[in-house]
Amino acid sequence: MVDVFDEVEEQLRSDRYKSLALKSLPWVGALAAVAILGTGGWWGWSSYQEGQANKASEAYQAALENGAKVGPAKAFPGFEAISKTGSTAYKTLALIQMGGIRLEENKTAEAVRYFDEAAKLAPNPVLADLAGLNSALALLDTAPYKDVEARLTPLMGEKSPYRVQAKEALAFAKLQAGDLAGARGEFSVLSSSLDNSSDEVRQRAQGAIAMIDSGSAKNLSAVVKAAIALPPSAALTLPSGPQAAPDTAPATAPNSAR
Numbered sequence: 034m035v036d037v038f039d040e041v042e043e044q045l046r047s048d049r050y051k052s053l054a055l056k057s058l059p060w061v062g063a064l065a066a067v068a069i070l071g072t073g074g075w076w077g078w079s080s081y082q083e084g085q086a087n088k089a090s091e092a093y094q095a096a097l098e099n100g101a102k103v104g105p106a107k108a109f110p111g112f113e114a115i116s117k118t119g120s121t122a123y124k125t126l127a128l129i130q131m132g133g134i135r136l137e138e139n140k141t142a143e144a145v146r147y148f149d150e151a152a153k154l155a156p157n158p159v160l161a162d163l164a165g166l167n168s169a170l171a172l173l174d175t176a177p178y179k180d181v182e183a184r185l186t187p188l189m190g191e192k193s194p195y196r197v198q199a200k201e202a203l204a205f206a207k208l209q210a211g212d213l214a215g216a217r218g219e220f221s222v223l224s225s226s227l228d229n230s231s232d233e234v235r236q237r238a239q240g241a242i243a244m245i246d247s248g249s250a251k252n253l254s255a256v257v258k259a260a261i262a263l264p265p266s267a268a269l270t271l272p273s274g275p276q277a278a279p280d281t282a283p284a285t286a287p288n289s290a291r
Contacts, residue, residue: 089119
């Protein structure tokens with residue numbers, strides 16, 4: 034049986050999850066990579082308790098390997114098959130993969146539909162919140178602020194495994210919506226919060242505060258929209274400028290379905 038922790042690690046290294054929200058803001062892409070990190074402990078144990086875990090695991094691994102060879106689009110049918118016939122946990126992961134593939138293709142509405150379906154199907158809160166976070170990140174640059182806020186708020190509870198990532202995403206949503214004061218307040222908390230164990234989150238928060246204080250955040254929404262309108266290769270190589278937050282997520286075009 035394929036080790037579930039190897040699969041989670043494989044996804045963690047995936048270019049897609051590292052750059053899922055890159056189109057929204059230059060350094061938000063790191064959120065998605067961090068988001069998947071916590072799935073191993075809880076889901077890794079419970080998924081093995083299901084009767085068809087071995088078969089589903091092998092099919093899922095085969096789909097990952099196929100995606101690495103032929104690319105995300107051609108790997109989609111494999112994940113789609115798992116989403117219909119696999120165990121509940123693997124169905125959920127397959128739906129998240131499908132959403133990520135559609136997001137790469139700029140099919141945001143379809144991607145969100147798969148993420149939302151995964152959130153409803155998920156066998157535990159860890160995978161449910163992971164799918165919900167992906168859904169919110171996918172909508173970060175297109176949906177009204179209130180819609181994004183409504184998706185992120187349930188993920189910010191004390192027991193949510195992705196509360197820090199959800200709070201960071203909400204801060205960026207406020208920043209993009211033009212609520213600079215509100216965004217600065219959120220980033221200020223993130224930069225010093227004891228709830229936050231990630232130096233990268235603190236650094237991004239400090240970088241965002243510096244951008245707000247320098248006045249360069251005023252035209253952020255227009256800049257993001259212009260970047261989204263560019264071809265993917267151009268958008269991913271836009272200069273970030275002196276106010277860019279440190280430790281930006283790698284700006285590389287997704288090239289695998291791992």
